[in-house]
Amino acid sequence: MPTPRKAIISIEDTPYYHCVSRCVRRAYLCGKDSYTGQSYEHRRAWVEERILELSEVFAIDICAYVVMSNHIHLVLCVDIYEVNGWSDRDVVKRWHQLFKGTEISQKFAKGLALEDFEMTSLSGTIAKYRSRLSDISWFMRALNEPIARKANREDKCSGRFWEGRFKSQALLDEAAVLACMAYVDLNPMRAKIAETPESSDFTSIQRRIKAAFVGKQPSNLLAFVGNERLDIPKGLLFHLDDYLQLVDETGRIIRNDKRGAISDVAMPILHRLNIPQENWLKLTTEFTGLFKGPVGSLQELDVYCEHLARKRRQGAGNCHRWLDSA
Known part of the structure; x- marks a missing residue:
């Protein structure tokens, strides 16, 4: 039986959540169907436009997203303070x-x-x-339902387009958040449909790179604001250049299918997160395989499970191995 959302979402513990929606039919959401030869590539734009539109309406920030051929990934950040201030x-x-x-x-x-x-x-x-307006379930509903109706009209059919429920997992600390973001941003490279992050269409990383070329950050994505300090604005507590460099170098290792090394230039984030390079590569290539539930250090996982009265710490072994083993 599926776990109720109230037993997964705990804003008290973390505002960050990784969400995945998959197409339930054999026909593709986007891309080209190798069986029929029909292209659905234009639907990627539908999804991306809707994601960015919703970021301007909900008190939920977009940290990362990718639109793949039959599923989408999102890393979301709920802003309770913003919605209460409206x-x-x-x-x-x-x-x-x-x-x-x-x-x-x-x-x-x-x-x-x-x-x-x-x-x-x-x-x-x-x-x-x-x-x-600060509820992830309503965000995903507002994203998925219009896309399903539009695709069904185009396909001249009815019925479910998405799986019954989107999947979500809590990201309990900054290591989990950043690893999941990189995993999402590198999806097209792992799938061998893009050579570089900047050529990865319909992804947050491509949008961030394009904005960075003119010295800006996308207004509809949660910004990188640097290291924690007094009067720091809302955003991800890392430097944008460090993240882009780290994702680029990680992508090169993944794409080349051979052992590589993260350069000294890109290492500051991993040192701060206390994640060895080997662990980082494992996290950014197998994140959803390693973790089916909440992700974070054992200390954060214990607090999360206690608040939600969960007797079993799902995924504790892998959390300890890949995020606590440094």
Whole structure:
């Protein structure tokens, strides 16, 4: 029986989650179907555009994404502080960008006068919308359902397009987050459909590299903000150049299918995370095979399981071997 989301999501322990959705039909989500010869490559743009659109609506930041032929990977960061800081009008406006809302919420959005009973009803509605706008399940629903409807219309069929439930796993510390991001960003290179990170279409790494060429970071991806310090802005606590260098060198080793070495230039992140190179290569090539549940050090895993009253520490052995063994 599938594990309920409430037994997986614990914002108290981590805002970071790795999510995967797979196409349930034999026909491809994107790419070219080798059986029929039909190309679905244009659908990659549908998915990427929707991901980036949702990042502007939800209080959920995109750390990494990749759109593959029959599945998508996302690394998400839930921002509870952001959603709690929105005004009621902000919440309604954002919700209406994706959903119709109620008759009362539509009146409120238009600035029309509301009766007392309508205000009471609206208060509960806004609280519900506010909660949903920081909910990963609602994010994935808002991503997957429109794509499924559009693909079904194009295929002239009905029924499920995605698997019944998307998969999600908690990323409990910065080592788990960065390893998972690199795993996601390097998906096309591992699959031998791209030679380099910058040629990996429909990925967050390609978007970050293009922005870096002009000295910027993508506004619709969670930014790298450098090492922790006073008054630090929201973002990933690493330097962007270090991450891009590390992913590039890791990709070269993976692509060449032979033993290689991470250079001294790219090593600062691994030293900070206390991850040996051998472990890093294992993590970035086999992440989803190694970990079926939450990912992090044993200390973080213990706290996470305690908060969720989980008796069994799923994946503790691999967490210890690959993230605690340095």
